[in-house]
Amino acid sequence: xxxxTQMEGPVTLSEExxxxxxxxxxxxxxxxxxxxxxxxxxxxxxxxxxTKADDKGSNKGFEATYRKETTSFHLEKGSVQVSDSAVYxxxxxxxxxxxxxxxxxxxxxxxx
Amino acid sequence: DAGVTQSPTxxxxxxxxxxxxxxxxxxxxxxxxxxxxxxxxxPQFIFQYYEEEERQRGNFPDRFSGHQFPNYxxxxxxxxxxxxxxxxxLCASSPMDFGARKTQYFGPGTxxxxx
Numbered sequence: 620x621x622x623x624t625q626m627e628g629p630v631t632l633s634e635e636x637x638x639x640x641x642x643x644x645x646x647x648x649x650x651x652x653x654x655x656x657x658x659x660x661x662x663x664x665x666x667x668x669x670t671k672a673d674d675k676g677s678n679k680g681f682e683a684t685y686r687k688e689t690t691s692f693h694l695e696k697g698s699v700q701v702s703d704s705a706v707y708x709x710x711x712x713x714x715x716x717x718x719x720x721x722x723x724x725x726x727x728x729x730x731x
Numbered sequence: 732d733a734g735v736t737q738s739p740t741x742x743x744x745x746x747x748x749x750x751x752x753x754x755x756x757x758x759x760x761x762x763x764x765x766x767x768x769x770x771x772x773x774p775q776f777i778f779q780y781y782e783e784e785e786r787q788r789g790n791f792p793d794r795f796s797g798h799q800f801p802n803y804x805x806x807x808x809x810x811x812x813x814x815x816x817x818x819x820x821l822c823a824s825s826p827m828d829f830g831a832r833k834t835q836y837f838g839p840g841t842x843x844x845x846x
Binding site for chain 2: 623651653655661662663664665668670708710712714715717718719720721722723724
C-alpha cells in the first residue's frame with residue numbers, strides 16, 4: 620500500500636544553517652506529493668506541493684523536487700530562521716485525491 | 732476569506748461517552764476529510780465526504796461515523812469513547828475545481844481528551 624517515510628527527528632539547527640529533511644514514498648500509481656508544516660498547538664498548513672515527476676515545489680524559501688527515480692521528495696531550505704521551528708510532514712495522495720498518507724513528522728528547532 | 736473552521740477547540744470526555752465534532756470547509760470547497768492525529772504521530776485518514784456521502788474510509792471502526800450537510804459542513808461522531816481515542820482531530824477541505832481537488836486544506840483541529 621501507499622506510505623511515506625520521513626527522517627527521524629528531532630532536528631536542531633543554528634540560524635542561517637542549511638536544512639534538509641528526507642522523505643521517501645511508496646505508491647502504486649502516480650501520486651502528488653506535499654509538505655505540510657505544523658506550528659505548536661495548530662493544524663497543518665500547506666507549505667508546498669508537486670504533482671508530477673521532476674516538478675519542483677517552492678514557498679517561503681523552502682524547496683522540494685519530485686524524484687520518481689528515487690521515490691523521494693526531500694525538503695530543503697538554504698538559510699533557516701528561528702520562525703521555521705515547527706513539525707514538518709511529508710504526504711502523498713493518489714490521483715483520486717481522496718486519502719492523504721502522512722509521514723510521522725520531523726520536528727525542527729532553530730536556535731539563534 | 733475564512734479558512735477551514737472547527738469546533739470546539741478542546742473537549743474532555745469520559746470513557747463510554749459519545750462526542751460530535753464539527754467542521755466548516757473553506758469557501759468554494761465541497762469535499763471534507765477527517766483525520767486523527769495522535770501525539771507525536773502523523774495524521775491518519777478516517778473518512779472523506781462528498782455530496783453528503785462517505786466516499787472513502789480509512790482503517791477505523793464503525794464507532795467513527797460522519798455526516799455532511801447540504802452547505803458542505805461536516806460532523807464527526809465517535810461513540811463508546813476509549814482512552815485511545817484521545818487525539819487531535821483534523822478536518823480538511825478540498826476545492827470544487829477538479830484540477831485542484833488533490834490539495835487538502837486543514838483546520839486548526841479539535842483536541843479530544845478521554846479520561
